[in-house]
Amino acid sequence: MRTPAFFEAVAPIEVTDPLAALLGAAEGGLIQYHYLDAVKLAGHSCPTVAGAWLMTRTALARLYPDGSPQRGGLRVELRQAVDEGVTGVIASVACLITGAANDGGFKGLGGRYGRQGLLRFGVAMAGEIRFTRLDNGVSVELAHFPQSVPRPSGLAELMRDALAPQADAATREAFAEAWQGWVRTILIDHADDPALIAVEHHLAPAG
Numbered sequence: 508m509r510t511p512a513f514f515e516a517v518a519p520i521e522v523t524d525p526l527a528a529l530l531g532a533a534e535g536g537l538i539q540y541h542y543l544d545a546v547k548l549a550g551h552s553c554p555t556v557a558g559a560w561l562m563t564r565t566a567l568a569r570l571y572p573d574g575s576p577q578r579g580g581l582r583v584e585l586r587q588a589v590d591e592g593v594t595g596v597i598a599s600v601a602c603l604i605t606g607a608a609n610d611g612g613f614k615g616l617g618g619r620y621g622r623q624g625l626l627r628f629g630v631a632m633a634g635e636i637r638f639t640r641l642d643n644g645v646s647v648e649l650a651h652f653p654q655s656v657p658r659p660s661g662l663a664e665l666m667r668d669a670l671a672p673q674a675d676a677a678t679r680e681a682f683a684e685a686w687q688g689w690v691r692t693i694l695i696d697h698a699d700d701p702a703l704i705a706v707e708h709h710l711a712p713a714g
Contacts, residue, residue, distance in 0.1 A: 510543060511552070513691040517542040518698070520564050520604055524578035526613075526620040538578065542694065545600045553686070555593040557693045558651035559600035561704045566638040567604075569647045569709055576605075579622055582639040583607040584630040594628065597636060602626055605638070634707035648708040655702040656693050659685045 521539045528536030545560050546552045567576040583601050587594040602608060607625035615621030630637065634648030662685050668674060669682035697703045 510546070511687045511691065513687075513695060514541070514543050514546070514552075517560075517694050518564070520560075520567065521575065522567070522578040522604060523575040524606065526579055526606075526616075529616070529620070536578075537575070540604050545603060548599055548603050549596055552690050554653040554656075554690060554693055555596050556600060557690050558653055558704070559597040561694070561698060562597070562636055562649045562651055563601045563604050563638075564698075565704050565706065566636075566647045566649055569706065570638060570640050570645055577640075577642070578604070579606040579620060580641050581605045581607055582625045582627070582637075582641060584627045584632065584637040584639070586630060586632050586635055587628065589628045598626060598628070601636065601638075632708070634705075637708075644710075646708075646710045647706060650705050650707050652703055652705065653693065655700065656689070656697050659689050662686065662689065 519539045519541045521537065523536045524533065524538050525536050527533040527538060542560055545556055549556045570576065570581075583598065583605055585594050585598055589595050589598065606622050608622040609626045610623060612623040612625065613621060614623050632648050635650040637646055637648045639646035665682040665685050669679045693703065
């Protein structure tokens with residue numbers, strides 16, 4: 508599988524999954540996710556997938572400043588309905604990393620490790636997505652603004668030409684290169700840009 512070189516330059520996200528440790532799927536429960544994992548899940552690489560990746564990364568850094576994020580120990584809520592806009596794509600990336608799942612998720616073992624019901628849509632909030640730790644109730648809400656990273660010049664025209672039935676390989680390649688150039692700029696040059704990924708609300712631990 509050949510992918511754009513910059514995929515490897517995107518910082519991975521490492522979590523600890525107690526269920527994976529229990530079942531022997533990962534030593535110590537340590538799981539490292541790479542941007543390519545999100546791309547494989549979504550089937551494509553775009554500003555939405557990149558934004559979901561960065562929002563999740565930012566949330567986990569806020570919620571676990573001194574330790575490894577606990578996969579399966581987070582609730583994920585989104586402001587919009589599952590079928591509204593790109594909400595479903597954002598949720599899928601966030602849930603890949605956090606383990607949160609809807610009613611079809613894993614029910615648990617011995618009353619522990621359940622992920623079912625940890626994903627919710629249509630929740631009123633200031634941000635776009637909220638991550639909440641189940642152990643202490645600390646939460647963080649975030650929003651992303653892909654328009655803060657300008658599109659490459661002529662991208663709309665390149666997309667139009669690439670989508671045309673008569674488009675040749677060179678035309679499609681030119682569009683793909685420009686498109687992934689935009690994604691690269693988001694993930695590499697603006698990964699920590701508050702204009703792109705905004706923390707709308709952060710409920711800190713009491714005391």
